[in-house]
Amino acid sequence: MATRRFLTVREFCHELGIAPSTFYDWRAKGRAPKYIKLPNGEIRIRHTELERWLDEREVAA
Template sequence: MNSQRELLTVAEVCAELKVGRSTFYQWRAKRRGPKCIKLPNAELRIRRSDLEDWLDHHEVQGA
């Protein structure tokens, strides 16, 4: 699947970032998490490209 179209579940994103679901949802509530897509069944998906953009935005330069 094209990485731009790859959709990740919340569980997959949390596993990749090594954070709990509650942390992910706290970020989401504060509008600090990656952009999400809400499916008709109310489940969330995150585009791989949006996650990568979000990570790039939060990259910190080393000292």
Template sequence: MTTSAVRSRDEKLTLTEVCEELKVSRSTFYDWRAKRRAPRCIKLPNGDLRIRRSDLDHWLDDREDAV
């Protein structure tokens, strides 16, 4: 794996970036989080959330419909 590939998998996304990618509102994301249905998050000391690219990708893979 190249350095850039490792870096992109370890990239920390902002909540805004994740919501834009998923096309959901912030309130929907927080609702999922409250119900423990959101991807794993990192809570920073200032309260902001970050989501690792690899955690988001894994979370999406787990929700893929295998029809």
């Protein structure tokens, strides 16, 4: 099975265990990962962007 390259907002939120409203709040505040806005207005997040975004937030113990 091939790895999906893009996540929907719903899939992104499911991966992180957050509500979609949290994603949209982060987006409004400029804290969300980079995303792609499709011509129909839907949003997609690259899997690689999710990993990069999480890596930037990793804190050493």
